[in-house]
Amino acid sequence: MDENKFIQKFHVVVMVGFMKRLVNFLVAPVISIMRNRALIAELSKREVLGRYRGASFGLFWSIISPFLMLLVYAFAFGSILNSRWPQPADTRDSFAIILFVGLIVHGFFAECFTRAPTLVTNNASYVKKVIFPVEILPWPLIISALFHTLMNVVVLIVLRLVVDQSFSLGFIFLPLILLPLVILMVGLGWFLSALGVYIRDISQVTGVLSTALLFTSSAVVPPSAVPEKYQFVFSINPLTFVIDQARAVALWGEMPNWSGLLIYTLVSVVFALIGYAWFSATRRGFGDVL
Numbered sequence: 542m543d544e545n546k547f548i549q550k551f552h553v554v555v556m557v558g559f560m561k562r563l564v565n566f567l568v569a570p571v572i573s574i575m576r577n578r579a580l581i582a583e584l585s586k587r588e589v590l591g592r593y594r595g596a597s598f599g600l601f602w603s604i605i606s607p608f609l610m611l612l613v614y615a616f617a618f619g620s621i622l623n624s625r626w627p628q629p630a631d632t633r634d635s636f637a638i639i640l641f642v643g644l645i646v647h648g649f650f651a652e653c654f655t656r657a658p659t660l661v662t663n664n665a666s667y668v669k670k671v672i673f674p675v676e677i678l679p680w681p682l683i684i685s686a687l688f689h690t691l692m693n694v695v696v697l698i699v700l701r702l703v704v705d706q707s708f709s710l711g712f713i714f715l716p717l718i719l720l721p722l723v724i725l726m727v728g729l730g731w732f733l734s735a736l737g738v739y740i741r742d743i744s745q746v747t748g749v750l751s752t753a754l755l756f757t758s759s760a761v762v763p764p765s766a767v768p769e770k771y772q773f774v775f776s777i778n779p780l781t782f783v784i785d786q787a788r789a790v791a792l793w794g795e796m797p798n799w800s801g802l803l804i805y806t807l808v809s810v811v812f813a814l815i816g817y818a819w820f821s822a823t824r825r826g827f828g829d830v831l
Contacts, residue, residue, distance in 0.1 A: 643760030658737030679730025
């Protein structure tokens with residue numbers, strides 16, 4: 542009997558220890574953000590301003606670039622290919638506006654995805670400092686990408702008022718629509734930045750994959766226009782759901798798909814934790830490789 546009690550107590554101690562470690566692991570990223578929020582803010586500021594340092598128009602390029610990008614894609618797909626986009630019967634949004642929503646979402650994804658593999662290798666001086674919290678490196682990139690996304694949304698609102706003479710209060714739901722994608726990109730930032738330390742070629746692949754994800758999502762091609770045997774590729778693309786939801790709320794005044802957003806968010810959180818676990822497990826070797 543005493544032996545059984547001892548075994549039960551041992552199991553309880555093991556379980557309590559496991560739960561404590563699990564809780565500490567789950568809250569570690571949040572604690573790191575709160576503890577280093579001033580540093581993250583400063584690095585984010587440098588990230589945004591550094592891109593336009595020396596440019597004559599400075600930050601104004603964050604507004605000019607979306608216009609130029611939209612002109613190129615609208616001319617290529619709208620004028621040359623004469624593409625049309627299916628939309629609700631009572632709406633008449635221009636093709637360029639519909640296209641631009643997809644490009645905004647992909648632009649945020651592409652900036653984070655293509656630069657993530659070099660986050661650690663490009664900041665070797667930080668990594669080699671024992672006291673520097675290297676786990677925060679993805680956050681300045683995410684915040685910088687969100688800043689440019691905000692500028693693109695401002696451009697979208699202005700264009701819609703000028704071109705379509707319309708505005709939807711559904712824009713207020715855009716942060717909720719983008720939230721799961723932001724969480725997913727944080728996880729990818731941790732995963733790819735750690736992987737990029739040991740496999741430098743990964744940065745050459747992400748650019749190609751980013752372009753592939755653009756043209757296999759609903760950003761520039763309506764899934765309904767794709768042969769049925771290829772529609773599965775569009776449906777599993779992580780950008781398609783976000784782009785479709787962004788258009789639904791921002792252009793057509795629909796309510797978000799709450800159940801879909803919840804599932805997407807849960808999956809993104811799980812992936813972010815996996816990315817953080819991978820980053821934490823491999824960070825010890827960063828200094829030796831760099």
